Amino acid sequence: MNIKQIVKNSRTYFKSHETLEYKFRKENLNKLRLAINKYEPQLLESLKLDLGKNEHESYMTEIGVVLKELTYNEKRLKKLMKPKRVRTAVTDFPGSSFRYAEPFGVVLIISPWNYPVNLTLSPLIGALTAGNTAIIKPSEFSINTSKVIEEMILDTFEEKYVKVIQGGVETNQELLDQKFDYIFFTGSTNVGKIVMEKASKHLTPISLELGGKSPVIVDKNVNIQVAAKRITFGKYLNSGQTCIAPDYLYVHKDIKEEFISEMNKNIIEFYGEKPLESSIYGSIINQRHFNRLKNYLNDGTSIVGGTIDEENLRIAPTLLDSVEMSSLVMKEEIFGPILPIISYTEIDEVIDFIGSRPKPLALYLFTENAHIEKRVLSECQFGGGCINDTVMHIASEYLPFGGVGESGMGSYHGAKSFETFSHYKSILKKRTWFDLPVRYAPYSPVKKKLIKRFLK
Known part of the structure; x- marks a missing residue:
């Protein structure tokens, strides 16, 4: 397994711009839903093997909440993707302002063993809704569930779009040595510090979902x-x-x-x-x-x-x-x-x-x-x-979830997941039928007076 090549393939595919389209995102969110429903029996069985979870608890805390998250994002995808109009400052008359969401690119998701379905697929939903490609590193401790997730993803998506990589500490280290556009990590505070240190070498933005004594x-x-x-x-x-x-x-x-x-x-x-x-x-x-x-x-x-x-x-x-x-x-x-x-x-x-x-x-x-x-x-x-x-x-998909300080940084769930895996470009669009002369040289006392009035 050549991790460097896997990341390169994912980046090449992202640069094809195929993941940007509304129809593509919608279709692939639906594919994920169908896959979860198809693999539900295997997921339930693997959770029983790894953690002794009963079916009721597994569905309630793992599969059901993921499907609910999918429903939220599918229904609101068009609205989430739409540029967000904001007020325009008087200094920018005549014009309009908006925030334009774009995906980061190639996302790395490192998930833990305690809720291996929920904490792998929930961030994946956010990443795909926002138009990214994703590489997933599930936990080596919940080995049975990680294998089912890998099989499900391989059966559902092209590897250049979503890819699962299995392995232990060495695999994590090799992955973190690559340049990603965003890293989403769920796990312990100690490992979170390592992830943050590695990400800093590439100035990669991150979310850390950690823990602590609640x-x-x-x-x-x-x-x-x-x-x-x-x-x-x-x-x-x-x-x-x-x-x-x-x-x-x-x-x-x-x-x-x-x-x-x-x-x-x-x-x-x-x-x-x-x-x-x-x-x-x-x-x-x-x-x-x-x-x-x-x-x-x-x-x-x-x-x-x-x-x-x-x-x-x-x-x-x-x-x-x-x-x-x-x-x-x-x-x-x-x-x-x-x-x-x-x-x-x-x-x-x-x-x-x-x-x-x-x-x-x-x-x-x-x-x-x-x-x-x-x-x-x-x-x-x-x-x-x-x-x-x-x-x-x-x-609740209406309450962003995340920590602060040593318990983490960044948050997700619902609309916040889309925001987390997106960069918002701030855009000012100016009209050309009028051009305020006060900002241009040469300056005069009258222009200074006007500027003071505008900028108070």
């Missing part, structure tokens, strides 16, 4: 039953291997015991008395991540869960109490089914703690107190989140 805050003025159920859902979805999963829980001391009891009820309701034997509860992706998560169990007291199944790489949904703030479980992103619980008295201590840490990808606040809501939204910096829910903001 807090959830539960005020005493909440519906405890609803809050506990929604946090249980968001935390243990995909066995906690979700970049926006609640990473630690601040709960008001007045309701802590009741809240823990309610979460325990929900865990049993979702996964049964023995979640390690549940047919709908997933597994950890590999032994290395399993060992890392197992060590976190020593950083506190398991008041719910804490049991493991090493043979099947499963860790039961766990609530961890008596956690030291200096422990590893409170420093590193957990990315698994372990939730440290910390009680608090005043919201100030929570806001101060969150502010002392890197900006998280998500934040979740459960409260009916408008003052606390306002304070958290205005004083805490984070990528996005929910009030009285968890993770569901990522499912």
Whole structure:
């Protein structure tokens, strides 16, 4: 496999201008839809093999959301492509102004293993909607799903248009040594730094969808039953291997015991008395991540869960109490089914703690107190989140998704995906039937007076 030649072929095809046409983009988005529907059984099976995902969860969080994203872009493609009229400054009379979207060119998409269908195909939809060609590097950890995606793409598109490249770290490094017109990376913060460094050598624009320790805050003025159920859902979805999963829980001391009891009820309701034997509860992706998560169990007291199944790489949904703030479980992103619980008295201590840490990808606040809501939204910096829910903001095509600081840069979903994979040319179109003389030499006091009036 000659990666340099693959990139060259993709660039040559982009320069043919075929991908620019509305009809071409529309047809290929429809091709992708047909392909996803055709390969749905294989994708569901591969997700089961890689992550132990049940079909309901796989469709809801992987295939269904991708199809919804496709529907949004297909319906709005013509409008998205249309030049956007903007106001024209008085200094540019007579004329008109607009922003003209053009694709970047050859796009590299590097996707992760935790949602290998969603986080590969969602950015691909944005790239193709915007008129780019794409090279995809899926994760080598979700090997079965990556193989199905490669087969599906090969069956659907010409390789010069969309190409999947498999491989590990060496393949990533070789790809990042090539010159791309845009790089879209989803993964860890540490690898994101490497991607950014490599991109800087070619001055390549990038999107980094990273992670971090996303807090959830539960005020005493909440519906405890609803809050506990929604946090249980968001935390243990995909066995906690979700970049926006609640990473630690601040709960008001007045309701802590009741809240823990309610979460325990929900865990049993979702996964049964023995979640390690549940047919709908997933597994950890590999032994290395399993060992890392197992060590976190020593950083506190398991008041719910804490049991493991090493043979099947499963860790039961766990609530961890008596956690030291200096422990590893409170420093590193957990990315698994372990939730440290910390009680608090005043919201100030929570806001101060969150502010002392890197900006998280998500934040979740459960409260009916408008003052606390306002304070958290205005004083805490984070990528996005929910009030009285968890993770569901990522499912909306009307809410751009992305991080800030160490949790990432750039955003996508819905119309924002088109914008992310497009460069907007700002165009001023002047008329010739009149030409303001004040900008031309020779200058005079009268012209200076007019210029001052125009530019105030």
